[in-house]
Amino acid sequence: MIKLIRYLKPFLPSVVLVLVLVLLQSLSQLFLPTLMADIVDKGIAADNYAVIFRIGGIMLAVALVSAACAFAASFFSARVGMGYGRVLRNKVFSHVQGFSLREYNQFGAASLITRITNDITQVQMVVLMSMRMLIIAPLMMIGGIVMAVSKAPQLSRLILILMPVLLIAVSVMAYAVMPLFKAMQAKLDKLNLVLRENLTGIRVIRAFNRDEHEQKRFDAANLDLTNTSILVNRLMAIAMPGMTLLLNLASIAIIWFGGQRVAGGSLQVGDLMAFLQYMMQIMFSLMMVSMMFVMLPRAMASVNRINAVLEIQPEIADPELGMAVNLATGSAIEKRGYLEFRNVTFSYPGAEVPVLQDISFLASPGEVTAVIGGTGSGKSTLINLIPRFYDVDSGSILVDGVDVRDMTQESLRNKIGYVPQQALLFTGTIASNIRFGKEDATFAEVHKAAETAQALDFISAMPEGFDAPVAQGGVNLSGGQKQRLAIARALVRHPEIYIFDDSFSALDFRTDARLRRALKDETANATMLIVAQRVTTVMDADRIIVLEKGTVAGIGTHKELMETCTVYREIVLSQVSEEEIA
Template structure:
């Protein structure tokens, strides 16, 4: 919790004002039992109606001032709490955005969402409660004890006997409720994960008729959360009746002893009633302190989860002496040279053989190199090393002769555009999604990029053209349309290196042919590294790299690989149905 309190620093004034207003409220409330005693003893007892009216007016006046004090405390504590929550949430989001893939893989998406929303809200709520209750309750308790001692030491002694067991129960509640609330947050993570997966994959769920299965899975997660809430509630419910029992026993003891003191003439009826009020205030203060400790226990669990993210350091950062890429934004970018030099990679914490082993190949400026291989051969992992989503385990990846770890991350990623396997679009218009690649782009630049990506015609077929609203994640578009818009977004940036990670898989063959031709004309100042599954997508590449189980088993042009690489032949055979091995036997085809 201490680490998070630094986000309160800009709001010290509001934090200081809230307790000041609460002091006013508590001081005025502590006067009320004395006024009541005066009305009973001097007003009712002596029949002084004027005294009753004057004292009642004083009670109303002090109550009104107490309301102002309480409202001021609520205003300033809420102001501090809301600003604190906004600052903390923003800092946590910035931290999440700074983490490398290795760290975000460790925290699930659902868990990060819970931490950014509910955990921050819980800490914020507890802070507001603390600014009010942690000032009010100790002051009310201390002031009540002082006022009770001023009335009668014997009756105050009863109160002092009741305080230790209530204090012990409060500590017991705090100690055992904290792990329970931690479990609640973990169960909530699982519920959010099930909900997120179902909403994101609702079409797949319905297409496969798995709605009943997903309902049961969600019900299981929901029941787990409910059961944990009930276990916590059962524990907490036992504390409240015990506290009330102790408090009522104390009031009965005060009334019993107070009755004897009134009978003997040592105390008046009004003083005994005032004593009962003070004891009630004190014991209620302890009871509310238990509530605050419970909230604090829950907030501590949430704060620990937030701190776990805030304390996580990204594994991929700018190295010492990282140099910027010297290129003016107004200049035409030059195509990048890329080299993979003895690259090996294993995902953090993964066992078994590396995903990539001893990978060696280069991409000359302006060249288009395709990477082909079966599923799981390491193709996507290979291109993830270029923008440093992950760092190599061994070897080096070089761009323009410099290890990518020697560049500043922002400059390195600005140098390239990447179209991933899953074409992610954002809520907004078509133009806004394409402009995401270059926020200063004009409408003419947007349309030019869309034409190259073969997206202009279908965009103009929409009623609102480039101002057509795209649903969340592009749900209103087909897979091929989303891929073409993602390619247009990447082209708009005019990068030195364009990475296409199987980004034409949903595009029909004829459209892909036109797209490949337009890319060749428009990307003269770009180097292109393309991941693909279809032979038709890569057959015209300057060079093809064939991967199998993370190892390069062939390099060359299409015709060369047909003669020399058996893995490439098998891929061609699986897509064309032609038996190349027999043709190779007749024509002297060599096998690896």
């Protein structure tokens, strides 16, 4: 909590102002019963109309002040609460944008999204509510006690008895209900999980005739949730009537004991009435505070989740200012498009065995380097190291002769055109998605990239052409179309190094072949790195790197490898028959 509170700093003056306003409001609110007592004791008892109306006037003025303060407090607290949310959101979002894949995967996209959206909204509401309620409640309570004691010090002992009783009742209740609330949430999650599985797996469920089985699973989760909900709600049914009863019994006690004081002449009836009202106020505040305590644990969970994100510092940082090798003008950089791995070893956090071990190779402009290997052989990891999504454990990766850690991430990534395995597009148009690769690309460039990527056919088939809308994630396009756009996006960059991470899988053979022919011309001067599953995709490469369990099982051309590398032979034989290899 404390860590997040520091982001309230810029709002400090406003927060103080709200506090003052709320204080004034509470004080004026507290003043009213005293004035009422005056009406009773000085006005009514003395038969003095003038006093009654004068005090009435004062009460009205006090009420007005109270309302004005409350209005102003609402204004400032709304601005502070929502402003705080805005600051925190910006902070967390830009922080997350700086995450490398290591930190990103630690949380996962779904979890990060909830943290930035729901959790922050939660915290923001608590800040707002705290300013409006949490602060006011103790003020009212303390003020109420002070006023009550000053009105009827003889009855203060009653407060001493009643308060602990109420406090104990509240804590017992909270103690009993809190774990149940948690259990209920867990059961609701379980129900959601079952249902979500049912939705994603609907084809499988129906194909295997498991509807009944799933209905049973759902029923079980449903019943479980229902039973807990009933229990929670029944327990909660004790809470409100119980509290009210306590309050009411307290007022009986006050009248009884107070009445005896009145009889003894040490207390005025008006003061007794005021005391009664103060007592109600105290109790009411206490109930409000206890409500906050129910709200707080939920918010605390959110706070912790946000903090966990903010506490993680991205491991990958740019070299310090001025230390970065200036790639644009640097004298050492005559080279363009050279990619070298030197004895690279890398392991994921917490893993015992490195995913990649002692990988070395050099790729030069105009060459096609292919990486092939089974699932889990480390192909994708190898690719992720080049744009510095992760840092290597030992060895080094050099681009244009410079260690990637010695340049800024921006300049490094400017050299790379990356086409991911799963083509991911963004909301916008076809053109805006291609321009994602190069913000200031001209239409001619966009058009050319689309043409090379074999996307022109389907783009021109759309009524809006390049301005055709793309929905979030590109769901309105087929897998093959998305992949071609992802390729166009990389092409428009005219990068020095192309990385294709198994990017042709969603394409049919025909498009695939045409695309590769077109790419050949387009990328003649660039370095190409292709990760593939299909042997036919890599057969023509200048250099094939065969990965096996994170180590290089062989490097060479198709021909060389067929003779020297058994792993490669096996892979090839699994896909292509003998006669076709030749």
